[in-house]
Amino acid sequence: MRQLGREAGPVFVSLRKGERLTQARLSDKSVNAVVQRYLGPSYSAHSLRASFVTVAKLAGADDSEIMNQTKHKTSAMIRRYSRLDDVRRHNAAQKLGL
Template sequence: MFFAPDRRTCPVRAGKEWLELLQAHGHSTGPLFVSFRRAQRLSTRRLNTDSLNLLVQHYLGRKFTAHSLRASFVTIAKLKGVDDSKIMNQTKHKTTAMIRRYTRIDNVRQPNAAQENGL
């Protein structure tokens, strides 16, 4: 397990904090991602894909979906030169053809702004 340098964007820290929140509200088993009831109380209902897409669109805009997050992960990993087998281990894709399909730019080796920004 590794931690991202920036606490605000670290998925490991976010996951740990979410688990602590669930446990503080009596959720020791069941789905990891649950919906909220009125008054922002946690429910025991699994967060469905439609709700997840609405959350992504709320924070990132209408053109994005939860699927966009996965494609972005693959694209950024390719930009950083990560080997396909390591990406596949993370995303659980079965073939490199799927990795190529998820990569959102034509030539991931070309110099671009993302590389310049350290992404």
């Protein structure tokens, strides 16, 4: 997807005067500071990653697709990051109509 004149590269980059995008990747601390500034201290950059995994799982992505994006090494880490603990809403039996 092309956005703001960019087709590839890091998602979180710094801006220069006049709101010009750079190719300079923001550090993890910078991303964390931005997240906490706009969402509050109970959120972190880690929250973005966990949210991505959760939303991707809800959209039907399999573990290997998510792992390709997040660079997690195991499906166990994907399960740990996903926030799908509500067994009434997220269970295999429902997909079978049970």
